[in-house]
Amino acid sequence: MPVMNEVPAGISARIAELFSGARIVSASLLAPDRAGDDTTTKAEGYGLPRRIEVLDAQGRHHDLVFRTQSANDFGHDRRADRADGMLLAFDTFDRVPRHVRAVDVGTVMADGTLRSVRGGGEFYLLTTYAPGRPYADDLRRIADAGRATPLDLERCAVLASYLVRLHGARGGRPAVYARSIRDLLGSGEGIFGIVDGYPADTPSAPPERLQAIERRCLEWRWRLRGRADRLAAAHGDFHPFNVVFGDGAEFAVLDASRGCAGDPADDVTAMAVNFVFFALERPTPWSEGLGLLWRRFWEGYLGGSGDRDLVRCAAPFLAWRGLVVANPRFYPHLSPAARDRLLGFVEHVLDAPALDLDAADELFR
Secondary structure (H helix, E strand, C coil), rough: CCHHCCCHHHHHHHHHHHHHCCCEEEEECCCCCCCCCCCCCCCCCCCCCEEEECCHHHHHHEEECCCCCCCCCCCCCCCHHHHHHHHHHEEEEHHHCCCCCCCCEEEEECCCEECCCCCCCCCCCCCCCCCCCEEHHHHHHHHHCCCHHHHHHHHHHHHHHHHHHCCCEECHHHHHHHHHHHHHCCCCHHHHHHHHHCCCCCCCCCCCHHHHHHHHHHHHHHHCCHHHHECCCCCCCCCCCEEEEECCCCCECCCCCCHEECCCCHEEEEEEHHHHHHCCCCCCCCCHHHHHHHHHHHHHHHHHHHCHHHHHHHHHHHHHHHHHHCCHHHHHCHHHHHHHHHHHHHHHHHHHCCCCHHHHHHCCC
């Protein structure tokens, strides 16, 4: 057995806090599988745990396992994923009969010390404040007036230019792009999760209609999952409530999400679908108001980025965002007729080989 000095000092200190007067008597690494070259040998796991045997001040023996998780491409590539796994284990191990008991959970600090969070509740985040008003206020005003001002056109242009710059560097590990497409469908905030949020009796969105949309989206996953050449830095939730304008065209963004990497179509469609959504139930002209912004935003981005392939990849992202704004859990005052038009737009986009910008115009004829 390895001697005590092979146990990191931070682990030793934390064990002494948990078990008063404890001393470590042995420690060893636990391999995931000792079968050698057998065909059933497991080659990859989620970490390399360490067994630690302890005697406390009363002479009682404690046999413990210290675990961390290693990064891999199976949904553990982000630090937040690995934190999720540890917290979920701590919250659930003791509920399972005959399961090993969860003793502590925490984080390894930069200096090697361990900081426990076992007595904590929800996590928190403290950020700086961005003064101004959400871009959604602009869209409501434009929808009511039916006309975009020169400042509205300028703001639309700077948002498109911002995304062009953000998405400028392309490429990276293919697994990162594959995960972004997998999460688009399968995460709780993705298409499956949003569809599950629809009440079964939602007008204009019966379960069979939503199921058919899901099937179309799944087909798109298999068209896109190998397109790692499209991987870019991203905001991940670039909608009008996460953009705050001050005076003029100065703005700040809030609540970047989903690992900040993926297909540029995610960010572009997240904003663009709202030009359609905010106009749906307004009687004012589309072509001079939000319809003008719809076209200017797309043309500004496509012209600035040169990414003409985006319109051939946008469909499932636009479908996702369309499903969000049509969901009564998020927008309970949307009329059944408007929801029907939105979902019809989603269905049209999913069935086309590439996004036709004129398709939005057809909603308002």
